[in-house]
Amino acid sequence: MRCIFCKAESSASRSIEHILPESIGNSKLLLPKGVVCDKCNNYFAKAVEKPFLEAEAVRQMRFHEGLPSKKGRVPSIVGLLDPDVPVRLFRDAKDRALSAAVPTEHFGRLAERPEGRLLMPMGGAPPSGTVLSRFFAKVATESMAARLTYDPRLLEQFIDDPQLDPLRNHARRGQPLDWSVHVRRIYPANARTLGPDGSWGQVMHESDFLVTPRQEIYFAQAIFGIEYTINIGGPDVDGYLEWLDANNQASPLYAPKNLELYEMPAPRPG
Ligand SMILES: [Zn+2]
Structure with missing residues (x-):
């Protein structure tokens, strides 16, 4: 087994990687042992997750939501x-x-x-720059890997895919330096939805991938109503802005994607 970030042998690694930190309420999005090696797991906790969690707006969110x-x-x-x-x-x-x-x-x-x-203050400085982009480069890379862990061969292909190296390197080293993240609020922090068991629950986190008509892949992650979107293949979000304009600023988390996107408009009668 190899680590999805440094690509080193990781079979002996003990860490269970949290795709989102436990400190923002995640106990479910996990990667099995070895998918991220111990060394990368420790490094990301200190160099990528800690600065994000310490941003004033994130501290305020954790305070208001009571997230230990x-x-x-x-x-x-x-x-x-x-x-x-x-x-x-x-x-x-x-x-x-x-x-x-x-x-x-x-x-x-x-x-x-x-x-x-x-x-009680609400408007603290949100994470920005590489604190923001490295965090979501890590979350996006791990969210892709999470969908492949059922098949070791697919995970190997994922590790060796050179197209994913820029995003991986941005998470690991902040190189290339600039990588855009599109940020906006799509619903209030305390929004509740009716679950399949008939009880109301707060939506803490949700995520999905979007493939645009230009065949770019974006990853969108909502955390307490704020949507963060990052381009998997490159550092700009132009294609996402274009997609938003074409889709009435809908969120890919709530838009019926792919099916409708590629549908040709019906010919006008007459
Ligand atoms: Zn590693």
Whole structure:
């Protein structure tokens, strides 16, 4: 067995790779041992996933959704006690209860007021640049591999396919340097859908591939309502923008793809 990133022998590797980090609520999207070797698994955790998880907007999302890290802690964020007292906000990982730490120099002011409004920030800086693109280059590469793990021969072909090397290298080394990711919100973070068992559940993550009429392959991943789309074959998203324009800005996650895309328009009567 070989690693899908460094292509080295990986049969002895013990790591079970999480396609999306556990810290954003993923316990289901996993790759079997050895698909990603221990060395790459450790490297990605430190160099690619950690910077993404530490981006202020991702910390805020994890705080609001109550998503604990592997160590069981929900990240704290800085809020304001109306009008201008900065407080650090904590959320309990188990019962989601909120608490606030008030700096001692503001105790006096708080004591004077019987009640106050707590302002919770939402608009922190989102991940950008290579923090964003390397993260999704990794997720896209692993999501493709996840569809092939049932057949070792297909996985071998995938590892040896030179067309996938640029995306792989971007995830591994940030080379080439610029790789676009198209980002937009497609539904609210707390959107709920009716599951097959008849119960309502929050949509945390979903992903799919899109093949455009130009035969480019895009990977779209939604995380709490934000859709991130990356081109598998090259660093630009021009073909995706074109596809969006031709499809009324639909999301490939919700558009009936391929079938309708390639359908020729019916000849007009008369
Ligand atoms: Zn490796």
